[in-house]
Amino acid sequence: MSDRLEFIDQACSSTVDVQVPGKYLKGASPREAGLWGGKWEIRSSAGAIQRREHTDVPTPLAVYLDLPIATMGGRAKTMPSASRRLYRELGLICIIGAGMGGLTSALALAREGFKDINVYETASNLGFVGAGIQLAPNMARILDHLGVWEPIAKEATNIRETSIRQGATDQELAHVELDYIEKTYGYPHMVGHRASLAGSLYDGCKREESIKFHFSTSVEDIESFSPKPKFIAKPRDGEPYTVEADVLLASDGIKSKIRVAMLKQLNVNAEVQxxxxxxxxxxxxxxxxxxxxxxxxxxxxxxxxxxxxxxxxxxxxxxxxxxxxxxxxxxxxxxxxxxxxxxxxxxxxxxxxxxxxxxxxxxxxxxxxxxxxxxxxxxxxxxHSPLPTWVHGTTALVGDACHPTLPHLAQGAAQAIEDAAVIAVALSKLPDTSPESINKALRVYEKVRKGRAEALVEMAAASGRALHLGEGAAKEERDKQFAALKGGKGPVPDKWADADVQRLIYGFDCTQVTRDSFDEIFKSLSPAQSVL
Structure with a gap:
């Protein structure tokens, strides 16, 4: 029997459908059900929950947002979107940059039913190069929903274990089995080639008539951000021209021209660090x-x-x-x-x-x-340091344009892909196509994503500091923690391999959270001055 139960963990409150053998909990409060405190997780696709030992949530993840965590034990399911049932004439959506965030934004918006999506890319083609990339379950869930995961997974390696070793001696400090990841989150932790990921996303985009690519075209200047964003596009072998968009998504990386222009207009000084x-x-x-x-x-x-x-x-x-x-x-x-x-x-x-x-x-x-x-x-x-906002008018920053990260959690691309998925869901739930409503929908995206992404940026930096310790007391304590892992005890200094950190990262279904929380957040937002 499946009942609805609200329970509390150390990070935030979460409402989930659960099935607890031998216990009827319908209508029970968390305290009455004896579930207050401790840590909980969904262990199976049936939704059965089991108690785990109490441990502190690693900061800063404990403060990332007062939004529900959706811990999934099953595969992504295609859900009919509101924009497919009742297509809204939103108009022109422009995406700057065809990296992971830009490609996923285009594809996710197309799958939500939007009809005029234009992607501007400085390179003459996507000529996929690059090195390896980690394909975490929170990324795989989104890619599967978009129909592009299967060819990526066919070439990827299913990671079943990790070994942390002393560089000088090759002595193993810690060993962590990872088979539980697929059982817990519905997808394994895989690793693959960036070309495979980008290529599958691009192939998905090419199947969508609503997506048009403008290669060899750079953004030269931003003329205005309101009431609609207007920018100068410059083809490599052509004359510059002005584009006015209903929505502008800046997925143009850590060197984002649009971020620079946005922050200048907002009188914000946030330099790359x-x-x-x-x-x-x-x-x-x-x-x-x-x-x-x-x-x-x-x-x-x-x-x-x-x-x-x-x-x-x-x-x-x-x-x-x-x-x-x-x-x-x-x-x-x-x-x-x-x-x-x-x-x-x-x-x-x-x-x-x-x-x-x-x-x-x-x-x-x-x-x-x-x-x-x-x-x-x-x-x-x-x-760069956290920005005061990712949204200005009907323009939003995506991926490295707003939350570049060190690689120590292997979440850079995954977080850009989460951005894209949330934007598509938020725009699909627009009540109308006014600039005021578009701005509020993009601010819902910011509300769902900003605290989480910035917390993971800090967690990645902290994990790197722990890995790079030189000789001294701190290193000795770290190595004791690694040694304790061989007995199955304690936290993992390498946060990428820590089960509690994985729960917070992999167990967060960003699209479902957005669908569930959109109306409440949207109604709570006042109109932004930049679109009045």
Whole structure:
């Protein structure tokens, strides 16, 4: 028998349909039902809940928003949207940037029934490159709902375990089994190639007649934000022209021109910040290590390995049907100091890269040595402080344009995809197409997403600090926590592998939360001055 029960956890209140064997709880308050305090989670698709030991919710996630968490044990289900049942003549939706956030925004809006979606991309084509990417359940749920998950999953690796190891000795500090993730959240934690993710999203977009791409076209200037956003588009081989949109979504990355223009108009100073960290992205093809059985064993595994050292670490996993071993590094930024602030990548030196990890174990150094001279590229890792708003008039920021993050939780792309999914749901529930209503719908998006995304940005930074500890008392305490994991006890210093953090990230169904909370949030918002 399934009843409706409101229960409280340490992060926020949550109302869910639950099924508790042998106990009728209809109408019972959380306190009367004996459920007050403690931590709870949905364990099966039937909705049965089981109590877990009380542990504190990691800050800052405990404060991210007073909205319900929808912890799912099943696969995404296609739901008829309001805009399909009664299409609203919203008009022109413009999306700047065809990265993960932009592509998902376009596809999600098209699937909600919107008919005039234009994507502007500076590149001449999407020519998918890049390195590996982690495909977490909260991302997979959205992609499955949009009909593009299956081809991604076919090429991806299902991660069943993670091993955290000392960089210098290759000694295992901790080992975490991850098979429970699919059972708990309906999707496994997978890893794949960025080209596979972007390619499947793009293929989905091309199947939608309502989506039009403008390649080789940059945004030169923002003429106005209200009553409707107006910008100058400049084709590479053509004359600039003015575009007036009903909705403008800026998914143009951490160097977003639209964010800069928006904040300038709002008299807000929010500069991009250095993190003093940089990264190498390395892809080792199977045939390059065919004579190295130790590395081949890693490529053939379903395991994420993280080698950690003072101020540095490497995370690695197999992708592309286990034909490639992907390594992502993080290390001190020693090579961008003299570069202009706009520089985000630089041609790296192989010898410098080998020096950075010169005290790591021989196997790691053998892998790094496989990188051809002249093909070393280093990325500068930047973030910016939380913005006062993501929305101005009928313009909204998406993904790295509003919440760039360090990679230590592997949630950068997933959070951009959550942004896109929430925007599509919010706009599908518009009561009318006035600028005032569009602005309020976009502010619902901000209300659902901003606190959560910014909390995860801080959590990623904190996890990186824990991983990069040098010798001293803090490192000794961290390593004791890692050692306790072998006995199945305690928190995980690497928050990516921590079950409580995973519950808060993977168990949050952003689209369902938006559908459930839209009306209440929308009614609570007063008209914004920028659209009056």
């Amino acid at each position: 250095d993190t003093n960290q940089a990264a190498y992205r390395i892809m080792i093809h199977r045939d390059e290590v065919k004579d190295d059985p130790e590395i081949l064993q890693l490529i053939d595994s379903n395991r994420v390995v993280r080698w950690i050292g003072a101020k540095r670490h490497i995370i690695a996993y197999p992708v592309s049907n286990k034909t490639i071993y992907n390594l992502s590094t993080t290390q001190p930024d020693d090579r961008f100091a003299a570069a202009p602030s706009a520089t985000y990548t630089t041609k790296g030196s192989k010898s410098a890269m080998l020096d950075v990890f010169g005290d790591f174990c021989p196997m790691v150094k053998r892998m790094l040595d496989k990188v051809p001279e002249g093909e070393v590229c280093e990325w500068k890792l930047r973030v």
